[in-house]
Amino acid sequence: MIAYAEGPRGLPTDPDPESVTALTEALRPRTRMALYDAPGGRPRAWLPPRISGLPVVAPIVARQNGWAAVLVPAANRTVGWVPEAGWQSEPLRDQLVVDLGERRLTWLRAGAEQAHWTVAIGTDATPTPLGRxxxxxxxxxxxxxxxGLDALVLGSVPEEPEKMAASLRKAHTGIHAWTNSSVFGKDVSNGCVRTPAAVQRKLLAQLDPGTPVVVTA
Structure with missing residues (x-):
């Protein structure tokens, strides 16, 4: 997990949070951009070019009247609207789907399944956050x-931070390797998705910032 400031408030919920339809475009802010609560609405938060040193590449989930809605980091199942200007468009080729019921992580490219693996997920008290x-x-x-492998940092955050250890309350969900294979197929984590080391190596080699991740029940 990676920590930074608390997420934004006053933005709308994702209209289709568990949709597995592939998202094919993202925006990369050139400068700090305002996130609005509706097309032509009120600005509620900022979307900067980088957060905690990580480049911001936010998937686009909808368009309306010259505006684009993007997934917002640090706010689960939340979108923000931006005008169709002042940012760079980037194509998205990959997608991850985490099926909590099956404890399965699936990697897709251009809509075609590349592989799937059994993973570990969050407990009932500290669940892996649902949604896109x-x-x-x-x-x-x-x-x-x-x-010895890096973790992939996700935009989602703990559902109930008060149930987390103090050091994790302002942290982000991640996907990371785990060397103890007995955990796979079980609900044992603080919300992160734990993978075998070989899987993590593949994900790190293949996935770019902005890759959509959908967590379904």
Whole structure:
């Protein structure tokens, strides 16, 4: 997990949070941009070019009357609207789907399944957040249990921070390696998705910032 300031408030909920329809375009802000609560509405938060050193590449989920809605980091199942100007468009080729019921992570490229794996997910008390989010980037890990591999940082955050250890209350959900294979197929984490080391190596080699991630029940 990676920590930074509390997420934005006053923005609308994602209209289709568990949709697995592939998102094919993202925006990369050139400068700090205002996020609005509706097309032509009120500005509620800022979307900067970088957050905690990670480049912001936010998937676009809808368009309306010259505005685009993007997934918002640090706010689960939340979107923000921006005018169709002042940002760079980037194509998206990959998608991850986390099926909590099956404890399965599926990697798709251009809508076609590339592979799927059994993973570990959050407990009932500290669940893996449902809904659409995205890969913000990668961060280093500390401890042999992570196999010396970076974690993928997601835009989602703990559903109930008060149930987390103090050091994790302002952290982000991640996808990371785990060397103890007994956890796979189980609900054991603080909300992160734990993968075998070989899987994590593949994800780190293949996925770019902005890759959509959908967590379904």
């Amino acid at each position: 989010t995205f890969v913000m980037g990668r961060t280093g890990t500390s401890g042999s249990v992570y196999a």
